[in-house]
Amino acid sequence: MSVIKVAAGIDIGGTNTVFGLVDRDGNVIAEDCLKTCDYPEAEKFVESVFNKIISLAEEAGLGTELAGFGIGAPMGNVYRGTIEYPAGLPWKGITPIAAFFKKHTALPVIITNDANAAAIGEMIYGGAKGMKDFVVLTLGTGLGSGFVANGKLVYGNDGFAGELGHTTVKPGLSERECGCGKKGCLETYVSATGLKRTLLKVMADSLEPSILRKLSFEEIDGKTIYEAAFNNDPLAKKAFEYTGKILGIKLADLVAHTGPEAIFLFGGLAEAKEFIFEPAKKYMEENLLHIYRGKVKLLPSQIETKNAAVLGASSLVWSEIEND
Amino acid sequence: MKEVVAGIDIGATNTVIGLVDRDGNIPVEKNLLTSSYTDVQDFVNAIEKTIFELQKQAGNVVIKGVGIGAPNGNYYKGTIERATNLVWKGIIPLSEMINSGTSLPVALTNDANAAAVGEMIFGAAKGMKDFIVLTLGTGLGSGIVINGQLVYGHTGFAGELGHIIIEPGGRACGCGCNGCLETYASATGLVRTALYLMTEMREETPLRNIAPSQLTAKMVSEAAVKKDPVALKAFDFTAEKLAHGIVNAVVFSSPQAVFLFGGLVNAGDLLFVPVRKYIDKYIMPTFKGTFEVLPSGIKESNAAVLGAAALAWNELA
Numbered sequence: 001m002s003v004i005k006v007a008a009g010i011d012i013g014g015t016n017t018v019f020g021l022v023d024r025d026g027n028v029i030a031e032d033c034l035k036t037c038d039y040p041e042a043e044k045f046v047e048s049v050f051n052k053i054i055s056l057a058e059e060a061g062l063g064t065e066l067a068g069f070g071i072g073a074p075m076g077n078v079y080r081g082t083i084e085y086p087a088g089l090p091w092k093g094i095t096p097i098a099a100f101f102k103k104h105t106a107l108p109v110i111i112t113n114d115a116n117a118a119a120i121g122e123m124i125y126g127g128a129k130g131m132k133d134f135v136v137l138t139l140g141t142g143l144g145s146g147f148v149a150n151g152k153l154v155y156g157n158d159g160f161a162g163e164l165g166h167t168t169v170k171p172g173l174s175e176r177e178c179g180c181g182k183k184g185c186l187e188t189y190v191s192a193t194g195l196k197r198t199l200l201k202v203m204a205d206s207l208e209p210s211i212l213r214k215l216s217f218e219e220i221d222g223k224t225i226y227e228a229a230f231n232n233d234p235l236a237k238k239a240f241e242y243t244g245k246i247l248g249i250k251l252a253d254l255v256a257h258t259g260p261e262a263i264f265l266f267g268g269l270a271e272a273k274e275f276i277f278e279p280a281k282k283y284m285e286e287n288l289l290h291i292y293r294g295k296v297k298l299l300p301s302q303i304e305t306k307n308a309a310v311l312g313a314s315s316l317v318w319s320e321i322e323n324d
Numbered sequence: 325m326k327e328v329v330a331g332i333d334i335g336a337t338n339t340v341i342g343l344v345d346r347d348g349n350i351p352v353e354k355n356l357l358t359s360s361y362t363d364v365q366d367f368v369n370a371i372e373k374t375i376f377e378l379q380k381q382a383g384n385v386v387i388k389g390v391g392i393g394a395p396n397g398n399y400y401k402g403t404i405e406r407a408t409n410l411v412w413k414g415i416i417p418l419s420e421m422i423n424s425g426t427s428l429p430v431a432l433t434n435d436a437n438a439a440a441v442g443e444m445i446f447g448a449a450k451g452m453k454d455f456i457v458l459t460l461g462t463g464l465g466s467g468i469v470i471n472g473q474l475v476y477g478h479t480g481f482a483g484e485l486g487h488i489i490i491e492p493g494g495r496a497c498g499c500g501c502n503g504c505l506e507t508y509a510s511a512t513g514l515v516r517t518a519l520y521l522m523t524e525m526r527e528e529t530p531l532r533n534i535a536p537s538q539l540t541a542k543m544v545s546e547a548a549v550k551k552d553p554v555a556l557k558a559f560d561f562t563a564e565k566l567a568h569g570i571v572n573a574v575v576f577s578s579p580q581a582v583f584l585f586g587g588l589v590n591a592g593d594l595l596f597v598p599v600r601k602y603i604d605k606y607i608m609p610t611f612k613g614t615f616e617v618l619p620s621g622i623k624e625s626n627a628a629v630l631g632a633a634a635l636a637w638n639e640l641a
Binding site: 175176179197198200201204206208213214218219 | 532535
């Protein structure tokens with residue numbers, strides 16, 4: 001009987017933690033979750049997650065063999081195996097998550113942030129298979145990014161490299177406040193929240209009618225704006241155009257740093273298809289140094305949205321094993 | 325026999341007609357539904373009928389003249405010209421039509437000019453020769469008085485400070501231009517600014533739960549009174565734009581006072597304190613301390629009719 005190797009992928013979020021067993025081809029064999037906020041103590045949290053994963057493996061049958069644990073978490077540090085000063089998690093300060101897992105297992109435990117995990121997921125299971133230089137941007141509430149250079153994720157000196165969302169748009173000129181305490185960060189423009197903020201700015205500037213004027217800021221989300229744009233709403237289209245423009249200009253900067261073969265967009269905003277890709281591509285090309293023009297692919301992520309976080313986390317394990 | 329004039333305020337929805345004496349008392353008043361008169365001659369007939377009804381009702385009065393405040397009113401020609409929110413299109417010779425039915429002298433101008441004359445005859449500008457009135461409502465209207473006379477200009481349409489461009493390439497204005505003062509400094513402008521600030525600021529505000537089409541200047545004022553950070557900043561931003569408009573106007577005509585009138589003025593210190601602060605900051609030194617920014621001395625509920633009546637009295641003087 002042949003043994004199927006599986007990696008455990010764990011996605012730690014502020015509300016829920018989702019985990020699953022994933023084979024080398026990216027099939028999610030089993031999945032479960034628990035409420036992160038039910039565990040004020042991180043050590044108890046790890047114990048529960050570990051036990052539930054072992055149960056999943058047992059239920060999956062004798063033919064499965066666990067290869068390791070990959071964890072995606074806000075402010076996850078790959079070098080120290082820690083989560084450091086996360087906003088929105090119950091554990092304050094520095095939490096040695098990997099060390100807590102190591103009390104239960106001798107298998108590899110790798111932790112990083114969710115956007116880095118998404119980048120490795122793209123490389124192992126998705127559209128970046130076989131690529132050595134690419135970037136993944138995750139466009140959700142915020143903007144996360146993972147840079148892969150020469151086949152390896154760029155973690156930098158301290159493990160927190162690749163925070164494109166917190167580079168500045170229009171330095172010194174933007175007053176948009178970011179959750180990080182700075183003003184004018186890219187994610188205040190290019191994210192689901194940024195799109196919403198831009199929509200309100202467009203509404204304030206314009207006199208054109210729009211179905212979206214009937215919804216409060218709290219009621220609007222990326223999907224309502226997409227649907228309005230799809231139905232030719234002028235303000236929604238302007239908001240997308242502006243968001244895509246800011247993104248495109250920043251992508252041109254990004255290319256000048258690492259010269260990627262492709263840039264993948266993942267998350268809610270990426271699902272707005274041509275409304276985001278067209279302006280992003282146009283303004284990227286316009287702002288690229290001539291030596292890069294026409295050479296960088298701008299693509300949607302090939303990772304299924306539904307299981308993306310677990311897939312990304314699990315891919316950390318394969319990447320670790322296969323690089324050794 | 326007491327002498328009175330008929331003051332008529334024509335708005336898109338309602339027209340208010342009142343008889344007004346020389347002291348600004350309004351003994352009788354009546355409303356007509358403007359939009360129900362698709363034919364302007366029917367409207368003129370209704371106005372004439374109402375004036376004489378009011379005269380009968382008041383008893384023992386003699387009507388000396390008629391003053392009219394109307395959107396896009398042209399003082400020289402006595403016409404209403406291409407008013408976008410009135411039912412009658414093109415150029416309406418309203419003064420002539422009312423004069424032919426009543427044989428009374430008729431003076432007509434736009435509502436903001438009428439407000440300025442009202443301020444001079446009945447309000448806080450009594451005895452002043454150089455002043456400006458800004459009406460802050462849905463838009464921003466203005467009446468400029470120089471050497472005791474309202475400035476009508478070459479065309480009869482002078483004094484449109486709401487349409488000086490304060491932010492080139494800025495907010496779209498109903499007039500077709502961008503960045504007009506009234507897109508910032510008006511009740512509507514305050515609402516637009518509150519929306520804009522919600523995009524910049526992260527502070528929590530109940531204003532985020534209100535649909536933009538439902539949000540009113542009054543709601544923003546009420547939030548500001550409760551120290552809502554977005555609403556407070558919206559007032560500060562609005563005041564800064566208004567101050568820019570005022571300092572630009574002051575270098576033209578060097579007034580003794582600038583009066584603010586209309587719904588936004590009810591916000592009191594929320595508006596006046598930052599307006600005065602920014603005027604001090606931006607005013608050319610020559611004019612520093614040479615003028616005051618004051619609330620109008622005319623009660624809002626009577627203002628339009630009083631302004632129109634003042635126009636008539638001013639003609640008769």
